[in-house]
Amino acid sequence: MATPNDEKAPVIEGAPTHEPVTKDASKLPDYVVEEDTYKVEHDLVITGDDLANVQGTAEQLSLEETRDILRDVIKNHENDQNFPIQVLHSMKEFVANHDIMENPEKYHTLILEMKVEAALIKDDSPYPEVRAVVDNTDDTTLPCSTIRAWTIGIIYVSAGVLINQLFYIRQPSITLESNVAQLLAYPAGKAWEAWVPSWEFTLFGQKHNLNPGKFNKKEHMLITIMANVGFTTPYTTDIILSQFLPQYFNQGYASHFGYQILITLGTNFIGYGIAGLTRHFLVYPTHCVWPASLVTIALNQSFHTGSDSPVSGPLKRIYSTTRLKLFTFAFFGMFVYFWFPGYIFQALSFFSWLSWIAPDNVNLATITGMNNGMGYNPLPTFDWNTLIYDTGHSPLVLPFFYWVNLFMGIVIGSFIVLGLWYTNTYNTGYLPINTPRVFDHFADYYNVSRAIDNRGIFDAAKYESYSPPFLSAGYLTVYVFFFAIYTCVLTWTFLYHRHEIKRGLQNLFKRGQRNSLHSDVHNRLMAKYPECPEWWYLLVLLASIGVSLGAILGWPTYTSAGVVFYGIALCLVFVVPVGIVNAITGFEITLNVLAEFIGGAWNAGNALCMNYFKAFGYVTCSHTLRFSKDLKLAHYAKVPPRHTFAGQMVATLVASFVATSILNFQMTQIPGVCTATQKDHYTCPGINQFFTAAVLWGTVGPKKVFGQGGMYTALLVGFPVGVILPLAIWLARKYFPKQSWLRDIHPPAFFYGGIQFAPYNISYVWPNVIVSYLSHVWLKKRYTAFWAKYNYVFSAALSSGVAIAAIVIFFALQMQHVSIDWWGNNVIAQGCEGTPCVLHTLAEGEYFGPRMGDFH
Template sequence: MGFSLFLSKDKPQNKRDRSSALDSEAINDTDGGIVELNQTNQEFNSNGSIDSLKKNTVHSTNDFVELDETELEISELDDEALVEKLPPDVAELPKIVRESVTLDDDPTIPVFTFRYILLSLIFIPPGAFIDTLNSYRTTSAAYSIFFVQVTSHYLGKLLARVLPNKEINCYFFKFNLNPGPWSIKENVLVTLTAASGATSNQGTTAISIADLFYNDVTNPAVALFFMWCINLTGFSFAAIARNFLLYDPKFIWPKALMQSSLFNSMKRADSNKVEGSKQMKVFFYAILGMCIWTFFPEFIFPMTSSLAFLCWVAPRNSVANFIGSGMGGMGFLNISLDWSNITSSVMLSPYWTLCIQFAAFVLSCWVLIPAVKWGNLSSFKAGLMSNRLFTAEGKAYPTTDLMIREGKHIYFNETAYEIHGPLHMGAQQAWTIFFDYAAYVSAITWIALFGRDDILQAWRKFKSRYWEVKNSENSTEKFTSVSEIYTDRLNKIQSAYPDVPLWWYGALFAVTFVVLITIFATGHMFIPWYTYLVALGFGVLIVVPLGYLYAISNFEVAIGAFNELIFGLMIQGKAGGKHPASASSYGAIAGDAWYFARNMLQDQKIGHYMHINPRHVFWSQLIGQLFGVPFNYLALRWAIDTKRDYLNGTVTDPLRQWSAQSIQNYNTMAVQYVLLGPTRLFSTAYNKPIPFGFLFGAVAPVVIYGLHRLFPRAKFNLWNVTVFSAAMSGFYGNLSTGNISKIIVGTISMFYFFRYRHKVWAKYNFLLAAAFDTGLNLAILLIFIFFSAGKRTTMPHWWGNNAESVERCFAL
């Protein structure tokens, strides 16, 4: 395929075309729900992008775009004057992107190199193994992608110094061991490959449940191909949304922007730029500071992880303790100084998203919980903040009594169900499921109402450009890249690279489809073959709505409860045995159709920001999966073969580490949805209101849309029902600490500094977010190695680590 020669410099038609998708002030004119930057009285920040703009040439295609440096002299101008001063194709980019991404490129830099392959093979195995083991442990050692991002950069520079400049000629291909200086593009590709492969796999859950609790061992070849194919199916589903959500500059993908900011800071530091070196010093100091501090809330001084002020005032008052505790109570006025309870999401997400999440927390923990505990909101008060199942008397439900095993088949025990009675859920778990259902449906309703103009506009652009080339009289003109459709600088640069052909995604899907349908049709992996088709259908339905929300807000909706409900509805009336592991098999397929589509799209966006060939990004994802999945399986087999009695509950681990509590929770949910079935589950008066979550998710966005149309200046389109519902469903168990800390940090970062100290925000916000996460993960890894990997060592009890209650809530 040839390179595009289209270098349109048409000026944006309106202010909206060159504004950002990340502020809480101005809303776009088309009711699309995109939040844009308020550009009033903010200066364009010289965070590396001005340096790149002042270059004489920009490698955007085979032609060069000449820049007049006089256009780019930045003085004391307000944003409106500055935007008019910029070249039109640069002004089209959101301000937050202009501040974080370099706008020059050299397409001749080698990227897919021997050094890239070598470093990928070094970083994938430990990440895939450790991340899989985490699902069986109570505490775990995190494997940070930022660790890979930073470490691989310096290892790559070392390889560039020590490897010989020697060409290796194999029979089918040849390559150079050391083609030149280490490039940031190689660093990007190593990081993306590790992000794909150095992680856990949802397929291990079903395999583990079957083996641990029902002694059904999955054939190793079946297990490997199942684990490969569910993830690769998600990659193929990225094709559904990429033309809508990837190339349009209004979709900024905040997490991709954060990683790109770190890459560019490392690149500037390598160029001996004073500003880049200063940024990297701040980055490493922040890592060191967060790493040292994390030892306090996580080990030395656990009290700092949940500062329950009401418990200090009345340490023996049960009411005050319940209201103030963040570990077993409502978390009122509770502050956490543990970054693991805050995370970098509060420094990436738009401020309106953070406000909605905090409002959901307030409603859930400060309104509904006391209304159940001390009011008449619910007649069933047992297990208020528990995710276990109960009898009507409030006792733990003996779910294993509901199973009858006959050979390889498991049947529902009607007699035991009549003896023990209907299942009851704790009140918080009940409204968690209610809002889980609401979030799924509202994502579709919301995009149909608020996002349709953006999606239709992207589709019309793609269609018009495609037919323009197809019907062109110039027979040599080819439609090589969707980037040709857009006129902003980043898309001009990317148009130098051929796009990933649609047939690549189609071929990937076809291969995975044949393999998976064969697995299910031959009776493996526990689900009927037709349910696989339904899982694919729901995956197609949800990729664009959830991708739309994630691309503008960095908010991800969990869809597990909905998937397991749908599977339960499909099989509840069928004769024959129903294996509890089947729900996890179905959920892995339907879930990964979205989760891995998101991963592919986000990594493609990083490639877009860093000027990487999209085909290289595509293959990096496949390489990551190819090498990562075998290590996922090896970790699974090692854990089950060596820790089986601990994991299935036969013997209690003396270190309390190998508990497999997440696996056991999935098994309990499987009994609920697979054996009992949704009809029985929701037949009781107590559980009947839960399915009305679907109605709420369908109707609430319509109400908000009506209010928005009636009062367009009131910003009702910021009242995102999907974010609210997903946040309402996100409070598991009795941990309610950290939410006040989140809104405080978010207000400082995404409101105060973003609006009033924007130059400082643009230079350091994304770097600090990455540094804090890296420091946290490094500290947790060190704590795991020092105190949990072998013999477990506990911190001696003292005032800040009280044996009875680290919060000093002694009456809870």
């Protein structure tokens, strides 16, 4: 453990009350012989350090105490796919077998295992993933909210959001992730530690030191949390640019800084108030692991942990390499390697080798193509960046059952896509099979200006003389799975997690008894620090409502104030179900499609109003989950809650003003911004897509597309399917309890697989299944200590190497329009992989779909 540079001995909180914990695996209870040790470690998926760490507690537990702990564990983790199923079976056997109490000598090994597991629950975490990177102790003397941390954090937040905002509208764009700030914060903190003088002074009655000593892991984590919330480009960028620019809605008032900052602050802060209220559901409970947070903690630990114990691993070797050394070598290795798939030899990234056999063969490209097909390819990529395509989700981090369910969902979805396309259902055969673009009945991109008046309001006469909107087979499938996932997540959480939600409600209303129902070691350690009262979060919520209403009502937005409260209501319905799924599996179910659907139906014909519906309906829940994840990150890292709250608030405030200032620069100082001919490539592909979606679903409206008599009404079958599948799995598990494989079926993750289409496909998902199996099944089971020591650090190193290499390539070469023209880069765009092929073509002057006058 790292300690501050002072003369006081650190106060370590959280260690068991018996003899001091040792990390020496040889000092085990006398009754634990070598065979028992191996069996306990293997059966419970724990390391020798884990076993040594809880030996004292395990010895002191009586059979009755052990049984009481395990009864509670069974109740809490019965439906928890992250909890090892074999351990759960052993627990049930122990609790149900009354002969154990009368004849304990006959069940020596089982008793030993169950005492160790009970001790783990009491003094550590039941999850090997958490134990691998999260300390079960806390040094309360480590300074956290220091001038050093605040200065570095604010500088990095300002620089990060400036770059992200500036290049958000450029093609290709560039995005700095918070792991870049985490990497760069360490040398900055160490430089401060070495060069800044130690000057102590008093401010507002409190003593501060300009250099409090060693740069420690709590300061580092506070900076990272600030970057997590501060690096994000405000969602209102899309709204404001589409309002202001003449090629869109051409509303001059959108250039007013007061309007911009009010709407930005409103949408950026509205999630905080709800995040504070969801702590009892998404932060305190043990089962809310938030897998992506473990990589951040692992990277933090690699910088601040002085030594690592040797571990046995593959090839029958002992590995003594430290985590920091592994991270360094893997980081630089990936930094060098990524230049090949990312720039020099891009075919390594999109290794669609089957379609290269006959690039113009429509059927071959449709089935095997990675760019424009279904991606049936056993060896599709050699690029780590392709594996983490889904918002950085690493197969080394998210659990194996998630990737299997995701893969099954996208495979089933591919059959639907192929069926729609090859049968020309909904005229999809005239369109590319897997694109998110919207088309007219001439198979051209839909020109929304031909269906609206000069106010951006729906014009029925113009619409009827033009065309209804048409979607590709892949995009139609995405909508079916989106509709299904919304009802599925509500049904799933009710069936399997209603007890956890009930406990959260009970704890929420237990004033003065924080964490009374969440008594794991991390909650006990965090109880040492003052918690942020709920009224702080409520005050932030009220303030964000106020500034949002000020923006909407203070300018001619043609929007009701009800959109703000609609966003809050939608969030309150979905945030806990969606949050529980996110906290357990690591993926987020976004509400953007549901917000579009409801907003467009509520205010049909008004695209501007639909934009606000979408913003508040989607952003409120998304930000709540993002802030909750950071609260859990601080919870694991033992950053005091009030420091976390202040860090999130300040970082978001700074980022809002910096991003809005850059937005003003983009709107007024970049000539031809968001036009196809903009000389510096500020062509705004995301804004174009946002505007098209706004007009399509806000102006044309979902009633015309999905309502009674609409072309795509049948797609609404997704809503009942989303209820039926989780209910069927629940009934199957109830009537076939011995079929343990049913426990690994996760319907929300299954439906999430079908959402990956348009533009992604199977090629992006399949490799993750293999990598995740090797990590979370094969390696973790056989070499638990090796996996625990290196897995998350290795994942962080690979992702960080890609991020830094991509930044260097972008600024050094791509911005200068320097490219390499050779087969290894050109083959990925040959034939149907370059220009999407279609099944049917139109003769000159023909169009498909309803005849003119038959659609309204």
